[in-house]
Amino acid sequence: MRQLIRRATHFLTAHVDGPLVTALGLLLVVGIATIFSAANQSLPRVSGQLVNMAVALAVMYVAANVPPHFLRRIAVPAYVLGLALLLGVALFGEVINGARRWLNLGFTRIQPSELMRIAVPLVMAWYFDRHESAQRLRDYALAALLLVVPVGLIAKQPDLGTALLIFASGAYVIFLAGLSWKIIAGLVAAGGACLPFVWSALHDYQRQRVLTLLDPTSDPLGAGYHTIQSTIAVGSGGLLGKGWLNGTQTHLDFIPERTTDFIFAVFAEEWGLVGNTALLLLFLLVIARGLVITAGAPTLFSRLLAGSITMTFFTYAFVNMGMVSGILPVVGVPLPLVSYGGTSLVSICLGMGILMSIQTHRKLVQT
Amino acid sequence: MARFVELRDAQRELATFRRRVGFLAVFVLVLFGILFLRFGYLQVVRHDHFLTLAENNRISVVPVTPNRGIIVDRNGVVLAHNYSAYTLEISPSKVADLEALIGELATVVDITPRDRRRFRKLLEESKSVGSYPIRTRLSDEEIARFAANRYRFPGVEINARLFRQYPQGELFSHVVGHIGRISQRDVERLEADGTAANYKGTDYIGKTGLEASYEQHLHGTTGFAEVEIDSGGRPVRTLSSTPPVSGSNLVLNLDAKLQDMVYRAFGDRRGALVAIEPATGGVLAFVSKPGFDPNLFVDGIDPQNWKELNEHLDKPMVNRALAGTYPPGSTFKPFMALAALTYGKRTPQQAISDPGFFMFGGHQFRDDKVGGHGMVDMYKSIVVSCDTYYYVLANELGIDPIARFMAQLGFGAKSGIDIPGEVSGILPSSEWKWRRFRQKWFAGETISVGIGQGYNAYTPLQLAQAIATLANDGVMYRPHIVNYIEDIRTRARALIEPKPLRTLEVKPEHIRVIKDALVGVAKEGTSARVFAGTSYVSAGKTGTAQVIAIKQGEKYVESRVAERHRDHALYIAYAPADNPKIAIAVIAENAGFGARAAAPIARQVFDYYLLGKEPAGPEKEADATAH
Numbered sequence: 005m006r007q008l009i010r011r012a013t014h015f016l017t018a019h020v021d022g023p024l025v026t027a028l029g030l031l032l033v034v035g036i037a038t039i040f041s042a043a044n045q046s047l048p049r050v051s052g053q054l055v056n057m058a059v060a061l062a063v064m065y066v067a068a069n070v071p072p073h074f075l076r077r078i079a080v081p082a083y084v085l086g087l088a089l090l091l092g093v094a095l096f097g098e099v100i101n102g103a104r105r106w107l108n109l110g111f112t113r114i115q116p117s118e119l120m121r122i123a124v125p126l127v128m129a130w131y132f133d134r135h136e137s138a139q140r141l142r143d144y145a146l147a148a149l150l151l152v153v154p155v156g157l158i159a160k161q162p163d164l165g166t167a168l169l170i171f172a173s174g175a176y177v178i179f180l181a182g183l184s185w186k187i188i189a190g191l192v193a194a195g196g197a198c199l200p201f202v203w204s205a206l207h208d209y210q211r212q213r214v215l216t217l218l219d220p221t222s223d224p225l226g227a228g229y230h231t232i233q234s235t236i237a238v239g240s241g242g243l244l245g246k247g248w249l250n251g252t253q254t255h256l257d258f259i260p261e262r263t264t265d266f267i268f269a270v271f272a273e274e275w276g277l278v279g280n281t282a283l284l285l286l287f288l289l290v291i292a293r294g295l296v297i298t299a300g301a302p303t304l305f306s307r308l309l310a311g312s313i314t315m316t317f318f319t320y321a322f323v324n325m326g327m328v329s330g331i332l333p334v335v336g337v338p339l340p341l342v343s344y345g346g347t348s349l350v351s352i353c354l355g356m357g358i359l360m361s362i363q364t365h366r367k368l369v370q371t
Numbered sequence: 372m373a374r375f376v377e378l379r380d381a382q383r384e385l386a387t388f389r390r391r392v393g394f395l396a397v398f399v400l401v402l403f404g405i406l407f408l409r410f411g412y413l414q415v416v417r418h419d420h421f422l423t424l425a426e427n428n429r430i431s432v433v434p435v436t437p438n439r440g441i442i443v444d445r446n447g448v449v450l451a452h453n454y455s456a457y458t459l460e461i462s463p464s465k466v467a468d469l470e471a472l473i474g475e476l477a478t479v480v481d482i483t484p485r486d487r488r489r490f491r492k493l494l495e496e497s498k499s500v501g502s503y504p505i506r507t508r509l510s511d512e513e514i515a516r517f518a519a520n521r522y523r524f525p526g527v528e529i530n531a532r533l534f535r536q537y538p539q540g541e542l543f544s545h546v547v548g549h550i551g552r553i554s555q556r557d558v559e560r561l562e563a564d565g566t567a568a569n570y571k572g573t574d575y576i577g578k579t580g581l582e583a584s585y586e587q588h589l590h591g592t593t594g595f596a597e598v599e600i601d602s603g604g605r606p607v608r609t610l611s612s613t614p615p616v617s618g619s620n621l622v623l624n625l626d627a628k629l630q631d632m633v634y635r636a637f638g639d640r641r642g643a644l645v646a647i648e649p650a651t652g653g654v655l656a657f658v659s660k661p662g663f664d665p666n667l668f669v670d671g672i673d674p675q676n677w678k679e680l681n682e683h684l685d686k687p688m689v690n691r692a693l694a695g696t697y698p699p700g701s702t703f704k705p706f707m708a709l710a711a712l713t714y715g716k717r718t719p720q721q722a723i724s725d726p727g728f729f730m731f732g733g734h735q736f737r738d739d740k741v742g743g744h745g746m747v748d749m750y751k752s753i754v755v756s757c758d759t760y761y762y763v764l765a766n767e768l769g770i771d772p773i774a775r776f777m778a779q780l781g782f783g784a785k786s787g788i789d790i791p792g793e794v795s796g797i798l799p800s801s802e803w804k805w806r807r808f809r810q811k812w813f814a815g816e817t818i819s820v821g822i823g824q825g826y827n828a829y830t831p832l833q834l835a836q837a838i839a840t841l842a843n844d845g846v847m848y849r850p851h852i853v854n855y856i857e858d859i860r861t862r863a864r865a866l867i868e869p870k871p872l873r874t875l876e877v878k879p880e881h882i883r884v885i886k887d888a889l890v891g892v893a894k895e896g897t898s899a900r901v902f903a904g905t906s907y908v909s910a911g912k913t914g915t916a917q918v919i920a921i922k923q924g925e926k927y928v929e930s931r932v933a934e935r936h937r938d939h940a941l942y943i944a945y946a947p948a949d950n951p952k953i954a955i956a957v958i959a960e961n962a963g964f965g966a967r968a969a970a971p972i973a974r975q976v977f978d979y980y981l982l983g984k985e986p987a988g989p990e991k992e993a994d995a996t997a998h
Contacts, residue, residue, distance in 0.1 A: 176395075182387050233602075236428065239413040239421025252429045257602040277414040284403055291399055299392045307388060315395060322402050329409050 019068040019364040021297070027289040028341065028356060032057055034271070034283065035342035041249045042262045042270040042344075049263065049344065056346035060353035067357025071365045072306045075358065076130055082119065083127035083150070089116035090157040097161075105161050117158045117166045121351050122358075124154060124170050125312035128177040133305035144183055151175070164210055165335035169319060176315040177308045180298075213333040233258045234269035235330040245276030263344040265336055268328040287321045287340075290314075290356075297363045306362040313355040320352075430610065431600045434572030437591030438533060440618030442547055442581060445854060448627040450547050451582070453533040457509040459517065460502040463494060465526030473505060476527065479520050480506055480513040489673040493552065507534065507670055535575065535669050539627065541662035542634055545690040546625065546790065546852060548580015549665035569593050578668065580790050581621060581852060588856050591618035619865075620857040624653035632979055632986060633658045636972045642939075642959040643691035645835035645850075646976060649951045651869035652839070652848025654788070655980065656955075659691040684935075693786075693793040696828035697958055700914030701756045702943045703823030705885050706837060708749050710776040711764050712881040719884045722748040729762035732815050736762045753888035754896035756913060758822050765821025770812055773820065774800035779875050780837040781847065782829055788850045789867070796833055799826035824917055834956035838943040841889075842910075842951035844882055845875035886910060890948045898942065901970040907981050910951075911944030911973060913966045916958075937961040942969035946977045953980050 036050060036057075043049035089107055093116055097104040106113045128147055135143045151174035159167035179188070203211065216228045237253035246252065251273035253259050259269045272280050294314025301307040317340055324339040326332035338348045413421065442451040459480060466472050473490070476482060486506055493503045509517070514529060521527075535550050537543065553561075553576045561567040561576075570576070571593055577583035594615030599607045633644050637660045646656040663680050667673075672680075680688055689695060711717035727743035729736040738744070738758040744751065752760035765773065778784065783798025797803070799820055801812035819825035832850065840847040849870045856865040889910035893902040897913040916939040940962035945954035955973055962968030978984040 180388060180391050180395075182384065182391065233428075235413065236421050236424045238410065239417050240425035242414050242418045242422065253425055256429055256599065256607065258428050272410070272414070277410055280410045280414070281407065284407060288399070288403060292396070295392055295396050295399075299389050304384075311392060311395070315399075318399050318402075322406065325406050326409075329406070329413060331405070331409055 019360055020065070021068075021293070021360040021363050023293045024290065024297075024356060024360060024363075027286055027293065028353075031283075031286050031290070031341040034286070035267075035344075037248065038267055038271045038274075038342060039263050039344050041251065041274060042254055042259075042267055044255065045249070053344050053349075056344075056349050059346065060349040063350050064353035064357035064360070067354050068360035068364065070357075070361055072303070072309070072358075072362050075126060075309070075361075076133065076305050079123070079126040079130035082123040086116055086119045086123040087154060087157075089114070089119065090154055092116070094157055094160065103161050103163060105163055115347075117161070117163060117170070118347055118351060120154045120158065120170055121166070121173070121316075122354060124151060125173045125177055125309055125316070128174055129305045129308035129312065132177065132181045132308055133303065136304050141187075144178060144181075144187075147174075147178060147181070151178075162207055162210070163336075164206075165337050168335065169316065169323070169337065172319045173312045173316040176312045180308050180311045181304075213335070216333070230260050230266065230334055231327075231330050233260070234266050234328045237269040237273040238329050241273040241276045241279075243277050245272075245274045245279055248274050250274060265324070265338055265343065266328055267343045268325050268339050271342070272328070287318070291318045294359055297359050300366065301362050302366050310359055310362045313359055317352065317355060428602075429599055431598050431606075433596045433598050433606075435594035435596055435612070435615045436533075436572045437593055437615035438617040439535065439550075439575075440589040440591065440620045440859065442589075442621045442623065444623050444625050444627040444630075446626065446628075447622075448539075450539055450543050450623070450625075450627065451535060451537050454536055455531055456507060456534055457514055457529050458504040458532050459506040459509060459513075460504050460528055460530050461490075462502040462526045462528075472524065472527070476505065476524065479516050480509065482506060485673045485675070488675065489671050492674055493671045502528070502530075504532075504670060507532075537665045539631075540666070541664050541687075542627075542630055543625075544580075544662035544665045545659040545692065546580055546623075546657045547665070548582040548790065549578055549668045550575040550582050551578040551668050552576075552671055575669070579792070581623075584790050585621055585853065585856070589618040589621065592616040617859050620859055622854050622857055622864075623852055624648065624651075624655060624854045625657060625852060626655055626980075629656045629976065629979055630658060633972065633976060634660060634662075636975050636986065637959065640959045640962055640968065641685055641691070642957065642962070642969075643695060643831040644955060644957045644972060644976070645692050645832050646953055646955040646980075647835050647839040647848075647850055649839040649843035649848075649945060649954045652836075652850045653854060653869070654850050654852045655953060656976065657692055657852060659689070659695070661685050661687040663687045690792055691831065691958070691960075693788065693790070693830050693832045695958075696794060696796045696830055697939055697941070698825070698827045698916040699823040699829055699834055700916040700939075700941055701758075701823055702834060702838075702912045702914035702941050702956075703821075703827065704756065704761055705753055705841065705889060705912050706777060706780055706782075707761055707764060707768075707773070707821055708753060708888070709841075709877060709881060709885050710768060710773060711749075712884060713776065713877050714768060714772060716767055717749060717764065719749045722746045722751075723760055723763055725757055725759040727759070729759050729766075729818065731762070731766065731818055734815060736818055749884065750888045750891060753885070753912065754891040756892075756897050761821035762818045765817050766814070768817075768821075769814075770817045770820065771800050771802075773817070774798055774803070779873070780840060781833055781872075782837065783833075786832055786836050786850050787872075788832060789852055793832070794830060796829040797826055798829075823914060831956045831958050834941070834943050834958075835954060838912075838945055838956060839951075839954035840875065841882065841885065842945035842954045844879065845877055847872045847875070886948065889944075893944070898944075898966045898970040901966060901974050905974070905977070907946050907977065908948040909944055909946035909973075909977055910948045911942055911970065913964070913970060914941035914943070915939070915964055916941060918961065935961055937963055940964060940966075940968040942966070942973050944970075944973045944977075946981060953977065 036053060039053050040050050093104060093107045098106045098108055100106055105115050105117065107116060127150055131147050131150060151171065155167050155171045158170060216231060233253060237251065237259055240253065251270055253273055254262055254270045259266050262270050271283065291314055294310065294317065298307055298310040298314055301310050320337055320340045323332055323335060323337045327334055327337065338345055340352045341349065439453055441449060443449050463469060473482060473487065482505060490503060490505045509529065517529060537547060537549065552574055553570065557576050558567065561570055569592060573593065577586040577589065582589065592615060594613045596612035597610040599610055601607055633656050642660055644656060644658040645654065647654055667676050725738060725743035725745060725747050727738045727741055743759060744755055744757045747757045747760050751757065777798055783796055785793045785795055804810055804812050816825055820827055836847065836850055849872050851867050853867050855867060889912055890908060892898055893909045893911050898911055902909055918936050918938055940959040941957065943956045945951040955976055957969040957972050959968040975986045
């Protein structure tokens, strides 16, 4: 009987990665506690996020049990579907808040860019895996094309934050696939030279965000308001913070979007530098585990996919905390696992599940 | 072989891959390190700075305005007080189209064209942001109607405010003055004084009269509440508060009943009256007629009323009692006589023969009485108001000794009364003429100065102060309207101490001579008919001030002269003669002979003040024998 239970337990948890799930769980706890404070102790908000978490964890569990070769098989269909939907958005999309991001399917509305977050690294990992033995510059160029088309469509919506992050996830794949340093240096140089053109292609509000970063006080009640108030929240937290539920910037409504994109300001105000350091370490733990899984992954496909997922997770965390503490421009990026919101939570947990799957299906493919 | 190469390639690729993963690990650490440094910078190095910013965000210091002190007369009659009322206020900065908004508002509450004009003017005058009243004293029904439609009017709100009210209307307009909205100039002055902080949250400040001169006592001390606010500026809770200290009350020497009586005694005439208690300098009545309704000014006067007041022929805005200057006419004579005694130029008994004129330099200075008064000594010169006596005397004294003596009595200098706006008048001297016209003084000009004409020009207040000083045997007090300032919490009274300004350098027996002659005026002289039958003994002197010069050889005929060109009637007096309780100076503009229009007002004042008698019916204009 006991053995039966043990076997059942083993069967159920075989594909769950211990270290990853621990760090993840702690981050989710931090998220719930901070949302409780940020939402002025509103229980509906907290229970809403708990439901999101349950869904996300279920998705993660399922993903962890799906073997990587299955992912490899659905990579192309997922990408094609995503691309078709993006084109659909560009042609028939609904405009909400000035951006054409949603596609109305009649029974529900979907945001195809969310699908591309996972489809892009999948298809690029698949692509490099297919051409594993003979990688030439042409292959990199084609991979880049796979990346640039959806990114361009998303940037056009406009949703620059998502576009940049998807671009980053693809760029990590190319980097890990071994693009030579010379070419990387050349691309960086070329990118720098292109900046003025990029600048002229940006929307006014996007330029404004960048300018505001350089001098937030130029428009303290307008574009600079978010940055100024969140920086004040972080700075006034001090070494030990003002204590949970005691952040004045938070509770007197000075921090905008304080349960979602700016939740880190709430956390930093209430927990101080000590809390921030702990949070950085938790993120670092997830990233480190992800890189270990990446390094140990058996196939090129799983290596590239794991690396991209891990580094995208890092990018989310870095961009969000950098934005809140005033060293990056304001882009709509949630803090992974902490910010309120189901979509981002599910897509992060999906990635985590894939990491676990790669780690736990290792032995099976090793020959 | 090929397989081996492939394997070796795979090994190499794996090594490359792991190096790249290592590179990414370093990349992650570096960027997280930057974040950590950024957090350390914000949360440790600049913590104090950001904590201050957060506190400033959180805490708003809200001023709590003190209640302004009230002003009452000596018997507690209220002259200025506060009442609470609801106002409808607009914050122009929050409104896109003011005209449209006001038009909309007018459908909910009554807004008169006058309200609109006043509001326009308020906006023009003030540069600072804030809210301005479009309507005051809303009725309950209007409040209810607005409340139901509030959502239609962003930037408009109802506020309960304290308003200043002057229940006596124009009666005290020139004494109590009025408050008004703080102007840009007021702000600059307050900032220069360093008292601007005490006016945070205050909209009004004393502009004229006692309201201005006792502003610091009346205003009180502004309290402060530290309020926690949210990002929308809405108060969440009060953290601490310092209550305001109400302004002190002013209790005046003035008697409202006396003031009212005097005001009515003037009838339709313009003029001024100042009554002073000789022993203290306390001002018992202070009238300048016409006055104006100070309530019009409290919330900013509308342009139409302003224009009316400003352009009115009677100049109701001019405080005649201290800013109107008039030749003293014959009321100057007792002081001339005192100068003569003091300088030893005359003895009381010394008499001249009056032919009815005085010749000087081929120019005839006429006495009013054709043929003259015969033999005239000092007593008679005052009682019958003989001009010739003073022509001769002035000529002998010379202008500068006259000016020196008259300066002692306060002529030509501000009295220092405790309300603003006082003017100095003109005490002519050779030096004054040189300063003013760059011309030499001509001896001939001295002669008309002797009878209070010529360049002489004094305020009624100066005349009142001079006669009060004489009544008080040469000891001069600074006239003051406020008796004491009462702290409304402690009930402590700060008396305005009577301050002896100076004692005249004259001999008591000389003052005696003049006082006897002034008693003679009321008993058997120019004002005898007016003062017939009083139970007290009064002393006084009539005077008539020329408004236009009469040509040589012409006679002044009252009926031929346009009303506004007629002479001013003056009377200075005190009573009771042996122990003066009240001294007054009256001027009735364009009223002709002094005894006819001015002396009867003085009689009513004395009857009321000394006997408590109220005037019976409309005053009669008693005929006088002479001026």
